[in-house]
Amino acid sequence: MGTIQSFFVQAKHWQVFTVIFGLFCCTNVVLLLPALNGRNKGGLSTAGVIAVLVFYGCFAMWYWSMASFVQSSVKAILRPSLRFYRFAISYPLVYLLLFNLFFEKLTPGIILVIFPFHLLALFCLFYTPVFITKNLAAAETEQAVRFRDYAGALFLLWFFPIGIWFIQPRINRLYAVKLRPLSS
Secondary structure: OOHHHHHHHHHHHHOOOOOOHHHHHHHHHHHHHHHHHOOOOOOOOOHHHHHHHHHHHHHHHHHHHHHHHHHHHHOOOOOOOOOHHHHHHHHHHHHHHHHHHHHHOOOHHHHHHHHHHHHHHHHHHHHHHHHHHHHHHHHHHHHOOOHHHHHHHHHHHHOOOOOHHHHHHHHHHHHHHHHHHHHO
């Protein structure tokens, strides 16, 4: 487990909240400054794009840390592949960067072209918490799970930042249980 993953898996809920929500607030300040100064030309500034990328990058690292940890905690027979998850966690970041680089002026023709890519980015944003919460429930119960077994955790994780306060303690407990056999 790498340093970043170790931090996010072992961190307390208030530490994760401070990092993620702090970056979220800073990003919003950077995005709102041009509008407050009357210099908003309808697009994101370079500083705004960088701020969003840094926020989403940190948020994605938290998600990746949780996903890879809980996936490794699930019994091998129940363990899903991380292959599509890797794509789903990185695609929105790549899409956001490319969208802001190449599409400053949107015309109806361009909207039709990028619409499927946009829908894929939204699907990926919804899939990542599903993967995390489904694997978390499977790791905790050590059996196959149905939607109702992880639906509550899923909705909490979707409603950022509320989910941090409920999901991170479960990650911490699972980490403590996984460590126990190693320290005996």
